[in-house]
Each structure stands twice: as C-alpha cells, then as structure tokens.
Amino acid sequence: MPPLPDPHPVPSEDLDRLLSAGLESRRRDQLYRSRVVLGSPQGPEVLVDGQRYLGFCSNDYLGLAADPRVRDAWCEAARQYGVGSGASHLIVGHAQPHHALEEELAAFLGTERTLLFSTGYMANLGIVSALAGRQDELFEDRLNHASLIDAALLSRARLRRYPHADGAALAELLAQSRSRRKLVLTDGVFSMDGDVAPLPRLLAAAAANGAWLVVDDAHGIGVLGATGRGTLEHHHLQSTQVPVLMGTLGKALGTFGAFVAGTETLVETLIQQARSYIYTTALPPALAAASRMSLRIAQEESWRRDKLQDLVEQFRNGARQIGLSLGGSATPIQPLILGANDKALGAARALRRRGILVSPIRPPTVPAGRARLRLTFTAAHESTHVERLLIALEEVFPCP
Numbered sequence: 001m002p003p004l005p006d007p008h009p010v011p012s013e014d015l016d017r018l019l020s021a022g023l024e025s026r027r028r029d030q031l032y033r034s035r036v037v038l039g040s041p042q043g044p045e046v047l048v049d050g051q052r053y054l055g056f057c058s059n060d061y062l063g064l065a066a067d068p069r070v071r072d073a074w075c076e077a078a079r080q081y082g083v084g085s086g087a088s089h090l091i092v093g094h095a096q097p098h099h100a101l102e103e104e105l106a107a108f109l110g111t112e113r114t115l116l117f118s119t120g121y122m123a124n125l126g127i128v129s130a131l132a133g134r135q136d137e138l139f140e141d142r143l144n145h146a147s148l149i150d151a152a153l154l155s156r157a158r159l160r161r162y163p164h165a166d167g168a169a170l171a172e173l174l175a176q177s178r179s180r181r182k183l184v185l186t187d188g189v190f191s192m193d194g195d196v197a198p199l200p201r202l203l204a205a206a207a208a209n210g211a212w213l214v215v216d217d218a219h220g221i222g223v224l225g226a227t228g229r230g231t232l233e234h235h236h237l238q239s240t241q242v243p244v245l246m247g248t249l250g251k252a253l254g255t256f257g258a259f260v261a262g263t264e265t266l267v268e269t270l271i272q273q274a275r276s277y278i279y280t281t282a283l284p285p286a287l288a289a290a291s292r293m294s295l296r297i298a299q300e301e302s303w304r305r306d307k308l309q310d311l312v313e314q315f316r317n318g319a320r321q322i323g324l325s326l327g328g329s330a331t332p333i334q335p336l337i338l339g340a341n342d343k344a345l346g347a348a349r350a351l352r353r354r355g356i357l358v359s360p361i362r363p364p365t366v367p368a369g370r371a372r373l374r375l376t377f378t379a380a381h382e383s384t385h386v387e388r389l390l391i392a393l394e395e396v397f398p399c400p
C-alpha cells in the first residue's frame, strides 16, 4: 500500500485565512456590513441593545407588521393549521389559507390569477427562469433590484442593461435584438432611490418591439395608487396591461412572502416550470392567513396611504428648509445621497447618537460613489417623529 500523503494543515484554517483577508479588505474599503439586533416588534420606535431608537429604515410602509389584527389572524390560523406547511405546494403543502389569499390578491389586482411564492427573491428567479432560456434576451434597468439581476443570470438568457428609466434607450436596444423572445424587467418603485418607473413608456417600447414587460412592484403594492394597487394604478394602468406583475407581502403588507399576478396561462406555466416554486416548502398556512388580514386592512384603511403621503411631504419640505438636497422621489423611500462610503457610515453613526436609526446603503447595493442614507417612512410614524428626524439631520448636516 502506498504511504499516505503528508498530513495537511486543518482545511478550515486554510479557508479561514483566505476569508479573513477578504473581510479585512472589505473593512478597509468601508464596505463591511453588520446587523443590528432588534429587541422589539417592528414600529416607529424600536429597541436595539436595550436602547430605544426612532427608526426610519423599515419597509413596513403601512405600519402593519405588528398590527394586533394581523397578529391575531396568524395566531388563530396557527391554532387551526399548526405551524409548518409540511410539504411543497405541489405535494400536499397548499392549504386553504394559501388558496384564499391567491384568490383575494387576484380580485384586488383585477387579474385572472395570482401565485404565491415564499419570497420576492424566489418569485423573480421563478418568473425569469420559467419564461426565458439560452436563446432569449432580457432587458433590465441599470438600477433594478439584485434579485432581478440574479434571475437573469440563472436563466442563462442574454442580459442587456439600459440606462435608468430610459424608455428611448430601451426601445433602441429592443429594436437591435434578433432574439426569439424578449422580456423587459423593471422595478415599479426603485428600491434605493424611491422613484417610479415610467411604465407607459416602457410598455410602448416593449409593444413596438414584440417584448413582454415584467414589473417587480415590491415597493409599490399597498403604497401607490388610490386603492393601493401600486405603480400600475399610479400610472392609471389596469393590471391586465402588464403581462407579468410581481409583488411582495413583506413590505407594505407587513407579513412575508410574494406573489405573481397574471393570466391563468401564466400562472399555470409557473406552477409547471418555476423551479423556485416547485422545489421548496410552502409558506406556513398561518402566514397566508395573516396576509389575508393585512390585505383587507390595506384596502379598507386608505387613510394609511394618505397619512404616509403627508409625512413624506412634511419631510421633504422640512429637508428643503434646512438645505438638504433630496432627489425627486415622492414615495416613502427618501434617499440622502452622500457619495463616499465613510460619509454615509459617519452620518448614520451621528444620527444613532441622537437616538435615530437609519441605514447607510453602500455598494454593491448602490453604484460606487453613490453611498447614501436610505430614509423610509411608515403610516405608523407621527408628524412629531418627522420633526425629531429633521432636528437631528440639521445637527448632523449643518447649513453651509
């Protein structure tokens, strides 16, 4: 028998040495990320390390994440259905609350069908890989959410990026394409900038060039439009005018999960072909029951959208008065673009010392040199909260 090779160093030590170098370089570039540990429910005031902070960083736009009615719906359904779904939707994990939620979402949006996914990330992977393959071409806005980019990579279709919100550039790229199938993918509301995609122009470009539009409305559903149908309603479009609409439940609806809305044929195709739908455990049924309740509240309590809009206006007016330069966003996502990574980190730390929690956003979530504070507002905030934020911002960014 040949002798055994020399003993190697413990493999995990080798790997750790390699990884440490990577972490160190992240730290040097001010790109290191760490988590705050929340000790309270989501809300305008949160507990971190035993300290109370006024928070402006959640996506709980309608203030429903800790709503007692949503919580009670969850508890009641957990008593009836237990906790785990026990299987994927196609095996035996698809329960009545899931099915009812799908029907109610379709009625809300005015589409034939909807299909629940475990997360928005998985919904995007499922949509793109079911609808596009090697011979096809995808057209994406430069500032699209990472999940839409990853979906494109997974599908192996050819990926083209067009300049942000530029319908004319998109039309040109589409006209050059010889591909059999073309999909245009866009955020409805851009997650880090808060601006709204020019859907009518994108639709026109797509229609003129035989392409289909896919809208990821994670930040629009529940928030935009008189009845909260999202970016489409904001543009006075019917849901049936966009072939594929994706929305999430973990943001304005305050729960967890996502859905795709479209025709019967689209949804049946996704059920057959979307791997991120087929090969994963179904959401807990009680979670679907909680989402049904929050969908009902989001429809009935339109004051939440009105209040949110008032708070955003109050913030924008106040920020202008203290000389802060904001972008053009009219949604609850209000970025304060600072440029360098250390500026965003420093500003977040200075606000935190003043009892205010905001998230610094750095590359690769945003382009290099465009680090920012991403401030978000919710219907659970009060006007006095916005005042406190403005006072703190004035101290951190004194007028030149």
Ligand SMILES: *Cc1c(COP(=O)(O)O)cnc(C)c1O
Binding pocket: 118, 119, 120, 121, 122, 124, 145, 147, 187, 191, 216, 218, 219, 248, 249, 250, 257, 258
């Ligand atoms: C948050 C987000 C997603 C992912 O949704 P999850 O349910 O959190 O996985 C997808 N697209 C956009 C634009 C988002 O902001």
